[in-house]
Amino acid sequence: MSGIICYENVDICYNGSPVIKKVSFSAEKGEILGIAGESGSGKSTLIKAAIGLLGKNGSVTGGKIWYEEKNLLDLNEKELRKICGSEIGMIFQNAGSSFCPIRTVGDQLLEEMKEHRKIKKAEFEDEAAEMLAKFGFQDPKRILKSYPFELSGGMQQRVGVAAAMLLKPKILLADEPTSALDVSIQKQVVEQMKMIREQYGTTILIVTHNIGVIRAMADSMLVLKDGKMEEYGKTQEVLSHPQSDYTKRLLAAIPVLRR
């Protein structure tokens, strides 16, 4: 298998119990890969493993996760921290709630950026405002001066997506970036992520239980069930000819993103 990111027979356990079993897939530069599956099937676990975020209970017990020529699982904490954020960005499930409530959004983004790049506040503000404007914010400087509670949940989520893009990562890992949002904001976020791919050639792994989101943006998709790959292929093919009964049920049960 080739690609900018490539999972090869990955096994993951929490407290010794297997949660991900022999999962293999890859994504090319600029590819959007959707990861679907019911709650608890291991979607978040799968993408967190790439950047060492399984917590103290979790460990990768088999396989490799290749990023360019490196096996991410071989890197030490310092090497991984250097890649995270700058080369591999992550949008968390409920990105909004990861903001600290008592500091402005701008201060928090600046601090995060400073971990990877030497940058002056004024320079940061210009870059951040430009990125927020790309994400449809008409008054980006005000957003930077706002406290999280002054923004709606949907705005916080969109700021989270923009923030992940500030360092122009090559890969974006997005865990349910749209799920907490109402349908019109969902559509905006989907459009923004497609725009990111067009503009920067970013590879995006997006976890979602919404097949409508996958249909609208993903080139390829995989379906997880109890930590095993149930289906993997080009989105169109999987959606039009699902192989397993599980996928068929999943497709029937899931709301589509309406036009």
Ligand SMILES: Nc1ncnc2c1ncn2[C@@H]1O[C@H](COP(=O)(O)OP(=O)(O)OP(=O)(O)O)[C@@H](O)[C@H]1O
């Ligand atoms: N830190 C942890 N310690 C122990 N078990 C965990 C931990 N995190 C997740 N699990 C377990 O691993 C399995 C997969 O969880 P995961 O969060 O990856 O599922 P998911 O597919 O992302 O679900 P959802 O759609 O609800 O977000 C679940 O059985 C969960 O209980």
Ligand SMILES: [Mg+2]
């Ligand atoms: Mg999850």
